[in-house]
């Protein structure tokens with residue numbers, strides 16, 4: 763819903779475990795946005811590249827501790843205290859616990875580097891996905907942006923985009939094509955969903 767006068771700013775937290783190239787694109791796309799702010803970068807790894815990106819952009823960070831995430835409050839209190847409205851997963855490799863899903867119903871979005879429902883599920887991340895696509899001689903792959911539910915790579919699909927897989931493609935060359943699609947579409951789709959909610 764668009765409001766006519768002063769809209770409250772929606773705060774998003776980006777969860778990432780690795781390099782954070784998607785996080786960087788999202789931060790860049792939303793900087794100076796009137797009604798959305800990337801307010802927190804969350805990681806399960808103290809040495810994740812995404813933390814440098816957060817520092818460069820002066821965005822606060824939060825490191826998740828495994829026991830508390832899976833058996834404690836899933837950091838829901840910390841996220842609510844920070845005023846977070848949306849959680850964006852960008853290469854985040856831990857499963858999202860039910861406690862967190864319940865506190866953020868339809869407010870957690872993930873990107874998966876394949877055309878779900880194919881090539882999703884436990885263990886299907888990064889190069890594993892692309893290698894499986896190549897091994898099965900698929901002629902196309904792509905990206906899926908979806909809401910997160912209790913199952914891996916399973917919630918309602920918001921958006922998909924495709925790319926071709928050529929005979930000479932390797933897992934690495936396919937990964938590069940798919941990442942380009944992610945960078946092109948993920949920031950815009952996030953903006954649209956957050957503004958509509």
Ligand code: GAR
Nearest residue numbers: 780781782783784853874875887888
């Ligand atoms: C992205 O390709 C993302 O789709 C994938 O991890 C990569 C993170 O790259 N996520 C998964 O495989 C989740 N199942 P980045 O750190 O450069 O944004």
